[in-house]
Amino acid sequence: MVRFLTRKIADNLYLLRLDDDQIRYFEGLWEVPEGITYNAYLLVHHDKYVLIDTWKHAYASEFIEVLKGVVDVRDIDYVVVQHMEPDHSGALPKLLEENGFKAEVLGHPIVKGMIESFYHISPKFRAVADGSEIPVGSEPLKFFYTPWVHWPDNIMTYAPSLGVLFSSDAFGNYSIPSTVFDDGGLSTTYVHYARKYLATVVGHYREHVLKAINKLGEAGIEIKVIAPAHGLVWRSNPKEIIEYYLKWARAEGVKGKVVAIYASMYGFVEKAMREVTEELSERGFKVVTYAFTDSQHSLLSEVIGDALDAQALVIGVSTYEAGAFPLIEYLAELLARKTASEKSVLIVTSYGWGGAAGKKLADVLTSAGFRVADVIEFRGYPTKDDVVKLREAASKLARELSLISD
Ligand SMILES: Cc1cc2nc3c(=O)[nH]c(=O)nc-3n(C[C@H](O)[C@H](O)[C@H](O)COP(=O)(O)O)c2cc1C
Ligand SMILES: [Fe+2]
Ligand SMILES: [Fe+2]
Structure with a gap:
């Protein structure tokens, strides 16, 4: 009422x-x-x-x-x-x-x-x-x-x-x-x-x-x-x-705040995101995670609100019909419109037979001024080697963010 x-x-x-x-x-x-x-x-x-x-x-x-x-x-x-x-x-x-x-x-x-x-x-x-x-x-x-x-x-x-x-x-x-x-x-x-x-x-x-x-x-x-x-x-x-x-x-980042956003149809990207966010948390970052899976959908409005003052974003997305998974493509478009800034973004992306999502997302975000720190792409479920690469990318991002003074 x-x-x-x-x-x-x-x-x-x-x-x-x-x-x-x-x-x-x-x-x-x-x-x-x-x-x-x-x-x-x-x-x-x-x-x-x-x-x-x-x-x-x-x-x-x-x-x-x-x-x-x-x-x-x-x-x-x-x-x-x-x-x-x-x-x-x-x-x-x-x-x-x-x-x-x-x-x-x-x-x-x-x-x-x-x-x-x-x-x-x-x-x-x-x-x-x-x-x-x-x-x-x-x-x-x-x-x-x-x-x-x-x-x-x-x-x-x-x-x-x-x-x-x-x-x-x-x-x-x-x-x-x-x-x-x-x-x-x-x-x-x-x-x-x-x-x-x-x-x-x-x-x-x-x-x-x-x-x-x-x-x-x-x-x-x-x-x-x-x-x-x-x-x-x-x-x-x-x-x-x-x-x-x-x-x-000014979309000023709160030091140490990372917003992680991902969609995962069958859990492959989710596994990779867990590795990245764990690495960042171990390095003292406060990671706020928003997921889109077969059991939950985060609220887009909350994602946009939280992303605005994040120090960096991590976005996980798989390739879907030779493009990016639609919800994340839409979200990237919203992030570009509403939170455009020079924040660093780490993109984590998986594909089955020909990856397209990583590039697509990187293009949208770069055009809006974001700095794409890395695109870590792997096929299917991440291998041990992929996990090493993901953790390395996360620790590199952590080092870069730590160097930025208040
Ligand atoms: C509906 C659907 C469409 C897909 N389209 C593509 C595609 O066009 N190209 C491709 O390489 N992989 C495609 N894939 C495979 C996924 O990108 C791949 O399995 C990925 O690892 C899934 O990760 P996720 O389960 O975390 O979403 C598709 C998968 C599904 C379920
Ligand atoms: Fe109003
Ligand atoms: Fe208004």
Whole structure:
């Protein structure tokens, strides 16, 4: 059952949060057994009511009900559309209808056409300029363009009187947090879900995350609270999540962390991967393994999230119909799109009569900037000699990674 909550999170500021535990694939793609929240905010600014974002379309009626608990919907003066992805704009048409289309919609210039084409409505619309301030009541709201974090339309909104930055998708996390705030500091659970969210949703546009953070820094605003569109509201130490975002946007490797990913139809590649990961573990590396076999499939979303801050990857794949095993080919494509970096990758590959998977994978990953450390190819089940080669490749990788300073 989805749950919704309203919480006053500052003077004149309400969080309207929908806890979506029914979703299985965010954007129809990413497995999220942990669920996700959609966070909208209502600001009561000297008799002016400003709504920042909404919820997903499926929960539009619930959104109106929740809003009604705080405000007469007809009284809403402004709706800031920070991002048109329908997880945030889906309830906009219903909201405007209930509001009698009285409210002025504020957003990036591209939003006007998107509203018209997504929802076939034409509300009053005012484009905000980058860095501009718009008086709302007696106090201004400040807007920053943060394109490609996640779409071209993304903006962030800053309320100077509260020191609150409404950050849209940036600094969001998957899961349904048990609290509204990050009080007590950043737990490893939420770090995990924030990294997974960034990697899967914004991973392709990571350089723009750096630009956005840089822009906020140059603006010299004091950020006391970060209020994102998903997950926790960061107030105990907002700098901390910004620091994490910087590291993840650069795909910085955590020293000693290796992510091993493999598919194995009948256990041949699996045996080879065991040798490699054992060697790395013996040399002090923390290896996180994701497998695709006849008894288990890892979650692609978890693989992508974990790979982002690995120091290196080991990928095991067999040849399948003169190409790479399809799931790993797909995963390599996702890794190239979302986690492209200069990380080292060791490829472990097996074939029955003519190997093709190793080269295929190496090509995809090299094109994305990865450094293919080695491709260890063998026929069928690895022989004693193959095992020696695999262990040697692993220890060579371990030596190279150990030489990289922090
Ligand atoms: C459905 C299927 C398709 C395969 N296609 C090829 C192929 O095109 N070329 C090849 O050399 N081997 C092919 N093989 C053989 C496997 O690549 C080889 O047996 C490998 O060692 C399997 O490792 P795994 O059991 O760890 O997946 C195929 C095997 C299967 C089951
Ligand atoms: Fe988005
Ligand atoms: Fe979103």
